[in-house]
Amino acid sequence: MVLLEHPLHGAGGREAGPAAAGPGARGRGLVPGLSLSRSLSQQQQPRLGRRDFRLVSSLATTRKTAGRGWSIRALGHLAGARPRVGPARAVPSCMLGCAAAAAGTSSPPRCRSRALFRLTAVSDPECSGFWLKQSAYREQPTVRFRYEVLFVATLGPGPGSLLAWSTFPAFNRLQEDRLRVPLLSTREEDKNQDGKMDLLHFKLELPLQPTEHVVGVQLILLFSYHLYRMSTFVMQSMAFLQFFSPVPESQLSMNGDLKLNQRQLLHHCGLDTRYNVSVVNGTSPFASDYDLTNIIAAYWDRNVTTVFSDPNPLWMTGRATDAPFIINATIRYPVEVILYPLKTA
Template sequence: MALYVLFSHPAERGYRAGLCSKAAFFLLLAATLTYIPPLLVAFRSHGFWLKRSSYEEQPSVRFQHQVLLVALLGPEPGAFLAWSTFPAFNRLLGHHLRVPLVSTREEDRNQDGKMDMLHFRLELPLQSTEHILGIQLILTFSYELHVSQPLFFLLQMSTFVMQSMAFLQSSFAVPGSQLHVNGDLRLQQKQPLSYSGLDVRYNVSVINGTSPFAHDYDLTRIVAAYQERNVTTVLSDPNPIWLVGRAAEAPFVINAVVRYPVEVISYPFCFWEMIKFAWIQYVSILLIFLWVFERIKIFVFQNQVVTTIPVSVPRGEVSKEHLS
């Protein structure tokens, strides 16, 4: 009659020894070499404590309809025309003031509720004897970022709000009739944004439009103060095209397209995010050490490299006799 294996279960073998024996010392040494080296390997391989990360977001940008224009005239040195949306500055200009025709339009091309670009057109009237050799232009924007980061079953939210600007400067050796610009309003970070709370430290006007003092409208001071911020925007790759051949009495025209692209935002990790990424790295290395030292312990005890008393232990059961 043929016999078949109808049922089987594994059997465990225990090894008894005193707590002050060589076997106990070996287990302590093996445990130390199992759990501590993976931590050292993960830490020394860099990137164990990740302190910052990044994410992509479409900022909420709106043009504030604040403009400051300085047009450099030639050939007389120091001659210029200027205009702004700030009445206090215009009163300081005297005969240098020239009021242009301005039209703007913002587009939301993908219909996601956030504007994607600004179309800006400025027509500066000129006399037949006036010629434009250079342009300095400031446009201001409201810039908002809404950060959402998961934390266990919660969702952390933070908001960053600031008043920013796009500065355009172009000059050429020959008088122009039009200036065409097409660039991106890019975010520049000197430090990561906060992962929680409301950050409004830069939610102040770039230009103090209520000041009666001329030095508050000096472009050098405005740009220098703006660059002191840790977070700014800059008109990137404007690709200015300078057209010549202006007809008599025709205005000088500035056509600008400013795009609001998706940005890569840098932010610092919170405590639990640091632990999550550190734990993943540690455990991935620990599994290898656990497998290796488990084989080493089986070899040492099966071959009696350290003196112990082998006993049979039913799986899932450990009697008091075996523990004594």
């Protein structure tokens, strides 16, 4: 509950009515009995202290935005005391409502000295911002490709009809005759020359036998992801690219964003390195640690991740017998809206 005390009488010991507030004061969210700052300077300023007049003027200027979702109700009248203003407190404009409109009357309350008002909330989702517990800011993350890749190409419906390769030697040793080493080329680009990379150009060329045809691909690319503006947040993240088609392909092109996904607010200060661990345990000798189902399940257990969003895949057919299968991917690093908790006293 917020208490405001304000003198309602005007010059000559009479209360300031609608006329003192000027035409059009009703319906603008003004407290009945409050004059506009212009009228106050002419009629009521001599009766108010400098601090009182400053608050009254501030309240009067909220007439265009006030009155939605809140109402002001008079609790009673106090007499025989010097007019003063209560504790200085910032009051959102959405909390100032028209008491006369809320009460269904057209005339302000009658009093000889001053009135004590209580701001009472009503249920209105459009009136917000009074008890904020979180806030947001915009920041472009510092993202760098770690040159760590795990790639699986599906050749047919059979369980062993696949080719695989990664930058992890333990994974490659497990593939035996299914291992096929592709040709990779990558390039990160800083388009606006601000010192932060804006996108990654990734190209993979997989050599195939004339009888081999790719009908699906699964690709994991690993990144370092840093935020610095509020807290220093350091994470190792991934982009997962996947596509399948009943028709054999010669080339797959994708173009999308590496988007931040928050299920938890980030800290507003300090160093946060809880997710600065590799997404893939590249030193493990166990095949289960390289199973894509287990990798993705463990990754999504995190509260902060990145996802490859809006990939817009373009599937091209008609591969020549001696031509490789090609993946072209452009991954952009956009500006993000970061959510964080407000600092409490």
